[in-house]
Amino acid sequence: MSDKIVTAAALVIGDEILSGRTKDKNIGTIAEHLTSIGIRLSEVRVVADDEGDIVAALDDLRTRYDYVFTTGGIGPTHDDITADAVAKAFGVPIGIDERAVALMRPAYAKRGLELNEARLRMARIPEGASLIANSVSIAPGFMIENVVVMAGVPSIMESMLKDATSHIETGACMQSTSISLERPEAEIADLFREHQNSFPDVAMGSYPHFEDGRYRTELVLRSTDAARLGTAVSELRKVLEKQGLI
Amino acid sequence: MSDKIVTAAALVIGDEILSGRTKDKNIGTIAEHLTSIGIRLSEVRVVADDEGDIVAALDDLRTRYDYVFTTGGIGPTHDDITADAVAKAFGVPIGIDERAVALMRPAYAKRGLELNEARLRMARIPEGASLIANSVSIAPGFMIENVVVMAGVPSIMESMLKDATSHIETGACMQSTSISLERPEAEIADLFREHQNSFPDVAMGSYPHFEDGRYRTELVLRSTDAARLGTAVSELRKVLEKQGLI
Structure with a gap:
C-alpha cells in the first residue's frame, strides 16, 4: 500500500450479459474488492463475445488505467475467445501453456475427467503472461502486462481476483x-x-x-x-x- | 417492429456503483427489456459522476449505436450532474422546464412537500428534449435525439424505461x-x-x-x-x- 492513486477498469465480456439472460454479479464484487485494497475502479465496460469489440475496448482501457480486469470468455467452447483477443491486443502468440497443463492434468485425472482438446483450450495462454490461480476448478486465469484475465463464473472469478491481488500494486485506501x-x-x-x-x-x-x-x-x-x-x-x-x- | 437491426448502449452513471457501495440492478433490467422489444444491447459502460467522463462516453456511444440509455445522476443533489452533462454533450442550453414543473407541482403539493430549489433542480431539462414519464416519483426523465436519460433508483428507472419504449423504434426480435x-x-x-x-x-x-x-x-x-x-x-x-x- 502506498499513497499513490492506482486506477483500474473492469471489462465484462459476454453476449449473455448483454442479452439479459445472465445477470452480472462480478462488477459489484470487483468494485468492492478493489476499493478495499486501495484501487480506484474508474470505468466498467460490458462487450459482446466479438474479437473486434474486445480488442478495441482492451486497447482503450489498458492505456488509460493502471490495471484492467476482464471477466468471461475463457472456457472450453467456441464462444470463449477472450484469451485469443487479449493475445491479439498485445500482438503476442498464444498456445497451450505447459504450466497450465501441469496444473490441470492431475486435477482432471483426480476427478476422472479426460484432458481432451476442449479442456486443453483452457490452457491457451498468451506468451509472456503469468498464471492466476483458480482454486475452484483449477484451469487458470492469467495476467499479461497490466491486464488480469479472469473467468465469468462468479465463484471462479472471486478465487482469481483474490490471487490476482498479490500480483498488483495497491494504493491509498479510500x-x-x-x-x-x-x-x-x-x-x-x-x-x-x-x-x-x-x-x-x-x-x-x-x-x-x-x-x-x-x-x-x-x-x-x-x-x-x-x-x-x-x-x-x-x-x-x-x-x-x-x-x-x- | 421491423426486420431492421436496432442497436443500443447503456451508460450507468454513478460513483456508488464503481466503489461497490451500491450493486447495479439496472443493467440486467435494461438488457432483458431491450432484448424483448427487439433492440440489441451492444455495449454497457459505467462511469463516475464526472462531467468529462460522462460527456466523453456519451459522445462515443451516441454516434455508434441507434440509442443510448443512461441511468443515474438526475436527482436533486450536487452530485447529480447527468442532465447538465447531456446538455453539454449536445451543445444545447439547459434550464428549468415548465412541462416538468407542471407535472411536479401538483404531485408535490399533494404529498405536502415544498417544490424547493433542490427539487426544481430535477426539472432541469436540456432544450429540445421530450419528457419521459416517471409514475413512481413524478420528476421526469427525458429523451434528446437518440439518448434516453433515466433515474438510477431501480423502480423509477423501470417506470421510465417502460415509458421510453413508446418513443423509440424497435427492431426484429431476437x-x-x-x-x-x-x-x-x-x-x-x-x-x-x-x-x-x-x-x-x-x-x-x-x-x-x-x-x-x-x-x-x-x-x-x-x-x-x-x-x-x-x-x-x-x-x-x-x-x-x-x-x-x-
Whole structure:
C-alpha cells in the first residue's frame, strides 16, 4: 500500500450479459474488492463475445488505467475467445501453456475427467503472461502486462481476483463514512452542496431510497485521508443536528 | 417492429456503483427489456459522476449505436450532474422546464412537500428534449435525439424505461432457445463448435454452472429468424441424442 492513486477498469465480456439472460454479479464484487485494497475502479465496460469489440475496448482501457480486469470468455467452447483477443491486443502468440497443463492434468485425472482438446483450450495462454490461480476448478486465469484475465463464473472469478491481488500494486485506501437520514434528499440538498464546497477534497454523494412509502437518504463521504474525512463528517453532523435533521 | 437491426448502449452513471457501495440492478433490467422489444444491447459502460467522463462516453456511444440509455445522476443533489452533462454533450442550453414543473407541482403539493430549489433542480431539462414519464416519483426523465436519460433508483428507472419504449423504434426480435445438459461444457465443446459452423447465422453460446458439486451446461441458440432457429435447435437435439448426451 502506498499513497499513490492506482486506477483500474473492469471489462465484462459476454453476449449473455448483454442479452439479459445472465445477470452480472462480478462488477459489484470487483468494485468492492478493489476499493478495499486501495484501487480506484474508474470505468466498467460490458462487450459482446466479438474479437473486434474486445480488442478495441482492451486497447482503450489498458492505456488509460493502471490495471484492467476482464471477466468471461475463457472456457472450453467456441464462444470463449477472450484469451485469443487479449493475445491479439498485445500482438503476442498464444498456445497451450505447459504450466497450465501441469496444473490441470492431475486435477482432471483426480476427478476422472479426460484432458481432451476442449479442456486443453483452457490452457491457451498468451506468451509472456503469468498464471492466476483458480482454486475452484483449477484451469487458470492469467495476467499479461497490466491486464488480469479472469473467468465469468462468479465463484471462479472471486478465487482469481483474490490471487490476482498479490500480483498488483495497491494504493491509498479510500475510506468512507455514511450518515443515514429519514428525509428525502431534496431537504438536505442545499446544506450538503455547501458542505461539499467547504471540503472540496472529500468526495460526497447522496443516495436516495424509497421503501415502505418513506424516503430515506444516505450521505456518503469518502477520502483517502482519514483525519480529513473525520473532520468533514463531524462538521456535517453538527450542521444536520443544528437543523434538527438528525 | 421491423426486420431492421436496432442497436443500443447503456451508460450507468454513478460513483456508488464503481466503489461497490451500491450493486447495479439496472443493467440486467435494461438488457432483458431491450432484448424483448427487439433492440440489441451492444455495449454497457459505467462511469463516475464526472462531467468529462460522462460527456466523453456519451459522445462515443451516441454516434455508434441507434440509442443510448443512461441511468443515474438526475436527482436533486450536487452530485447529480447527468442532465447538465447531456446538455453539454449536445451543445444545447439547459434550464428549468415548465412541462416538468407542471407535472411536479401538483404531485408535490399533494404529498405536502415544498417544490424547493433542490427539487426544481430535477426539472432541469436540456432544450429540445421530450419528457419521459416517471409514475413512481413524478420528476421526469427525458429523451434528446437518440439518448434516453433515466433515474438510477431501480423502480423509477423501470417506470421510465417502460415509458421510453413508446418513443423509440424497435427492431426484429431476437428469439432464443436453451438446452440444459447435466454435463461439463468441455464434453460438448467439439460438437457444439461443429454445429455453430453449420449454422453460422444462428448465435450459439455455452454457459457453465457449477452447483452442488455437479457441472451443468446451458446451450443457448439465438436468431431473429424463428424458422431457422427451430431447425438449428432440432438438428442440435438430434446430435446430442445420438451421442447419448440428452
